[in-house]
Amino acid sequence: MHNNLASQTELQSPSVLYLLNLAIMVGPANKRQKREEYRTAHREEAAPELPKKKFYRQRAHANPFSDHQLTYPISPETMDWSPYYPAFVLNVAPGGTQTLSKDVEVADIGCGFGGLLVALAPKLPDTLLLGMEIRSQVTEYVQERIKALRAQNADAHLYQNAACLRANTMKFLPNFFRKYQLLKIFLCFPDPHFKARKHKARIVSATLNSEYAYVVRPGGIIYTITDVEDLHNWMVQHFDSHPSFQRVPEDEQEADECVSVMRTETEEGKKVERNKGKKFVALFRRLEDPEW
Structure with missing residues (x-):
């Protein structure tokens, strides 16, 4: 019982909470970093291979009424x-x-x-x-x-x-x-x-x-x-x-x-x-x- 309480106290300490939050943040950042590294390497290839779709995934739906910061010709x-x-x-x-x-x-x-x-x-x-x-x-x-x-x-x-x-x-x-x-x-x-x-x-x-x-x-x-x-x-x-x-x-x-x-x-x-x-x-x- 004492050990369980000690564990809960340790998990609630500021330093442990900080490390947990940091671990959560590192995951997506590494994924984005890998995607950018892949794209950069792919663009620099002399004879590029077909791109890998997993690095370009995006949600299936987009709101057409939103402002997507698009560039388009006047005419x-x-x-x-x-x-x-x-x-x-x-x-x-x-x-x-x-x-x-x-x-x-x-x-x-x-x-x-x-x-x-x-x-x-x-x-x-x-x-x-x-x-x-x-x-x-x-x-x-x-x-x-x-x-x-x-x-x-x-x-x-x-x-x-x-x-x-x-x-x-x-x-x-x-x-x-x-x-x-x-x-x-x-x-x-x-x-x-x-x-x-x-x-x-x-x-x-x-x-x-x-x-x-x-x-x-x-x-x-x-x-x-x-x-x-x-x-x-x-x-x-x-x-x-x-x-x-x-x-x-x-x-x-x-x-x-x-x-x-x-x-x-x-x-x-x-x-x-x-x-x-x-x-x-x-x-x-x-x-x-x-x-x-």
């Missing part, structure tokens, strides 16, 4: 794409901005760890693809992944057409793309935001669909996939009710090679496959604007 004309697609730099425009030989035409909104991007890039070698991700560490992972793939496939000039940037597309999509600039937009396994009060944060809504209609040219396609049937029905309902979009027939949908890639190559898609879950796919074509 599409002021966006400098040259750091993202150096192989496609054409010349230096007035004012020092470097222009590209072609425009970005495919956007993967909420690209996650870039599975769709790196799978589509070799299949669409003459098209510039852009992943847009709100989470900073995940964005960095995709950028490092593309950098490594470019280095590993330098002789074949592969993956030069893929890039990723950090962006909140719910706020700033028209800042990056001109009217009718995009040919395809992918919305793969977006956050379902199950609670009704969170539905305003869904990536598909009447307002956002009008922005998609602005940046996607007539004939362009919006690709959607999710493992949540309620969200699938929500997206179908909102696109069906929008006058600028029409659902693509299922036979045409299944003939699209991008659909099979979307089903199998995203990280979320692979996870659903492992868990033997269902995937709900719907495509929507941008219609011609009526004559006014």
Whole structure:
């Protein structure tokens, strides 16, 4: 009994409490330090290997209405794409901005760890693809992944057409793309935001669909996939009710090679496959604007 009381007294002493608190603090600090050491070493490699995802983990959900201290262009004309697609730099425009030989035409909104991007890039070698991700560490992972793939496939000039940037597309999509600039937009396994009060944060809504209609040219396609049937029905309902979009027939949908890639190559898609879950796919074509 006396020994137990002595032990409790020792544990409550200021010096012991200080050491316990210090031990608790050291854990996360060491983890952050290892992550930074890995990233620094990875960036300095002459022929970088693919980055390790465990050093770039970040919580799955981000509040799109928060201030994420993002950098974005005032307008599409002021966006400098040259750091993202150096192989496609054409010349230096007035004012020092470097222009590209072609425009970005495919956007993967909420690209996650870039599975769709790196799978589509070799299949669409003459098209510039852009992943847009709100989470900073995940964005960095995709950028490092593309950098490594470019280095590993330098002789074949592969993956030069893929890039990723950090962006909140719910706020700033028209800042990056001109009217009718995009040919395809992918919305793969977006956050379902199950609670009704969170539905305003869904990536598909009447307002956002009008922005998609602005940046996607007539004939362009919006690709959607999710493992949540309620969200699938929500997206179908909102696109069906929008006058600028029409659902693509299922036979045409299944003939699209991008659909099979979307089903199998995203990280979320692979996870659903492992868990033997269902995937709900719907495509929507941008219609011609009526004559006014």
